Amino acid sequence: MPESPENEREMMTIPKLAVRVGKSRTLIHRLATNPAEGWPPPSFRPGSSRPEYPVGWFDEYWAQRQERITQGRRTDLERPTE
Numbered sequence: 360m361p362e363s364p365e366n367e368r369e370m371m372t373i374p375k376l377a378v379r380v381g382k383s384r385t386l387i388h389r390l391a392t393n394p395a396e397g398w399p400p401p402s403f404r405p406g407s408s409r410p411e412y413p414v415g416w417f418d419e420y421w422a423q424r425q426e427r428i429t430q431g432r433r434t435d436l437e438r439p440t441e
Contacts, residue, residue, distance in 0.1 A: 370402055370411035379414075380421055 373391060377384045391398050391412070398420075401410030 369414040371414050371417070372409045372411050376412065376414075376417055379417075 371379065373387045374384045377387045380387075390396050391401070391410070399412065399416060401412060403410060
């Protein structure tokens with residue numbers, strides 16, 4: 360069986376994920392704990408209480424999230440599509 364790419368097996372804590380995308384730890388923590396965002400359950404290393412998440416999954420999630428953001432554009436004036 361072929362090996363997974365390195366970043367799919369790699370795990371990172373919330374502070375490291377925040378540095379990875381240049382955002383605050385508070386934002387990443389808020390996203391991770393919001394059930395509507397659909398984050399996977401965290402993993403914990405033995406002896407640690409810091410949750411870790413798969414980097415490959417996070418990279419895909421972040422790219423999709425950035426595509427949905429319409430910063431600076433008003434959407435309340437658009438007519439709803441039927």
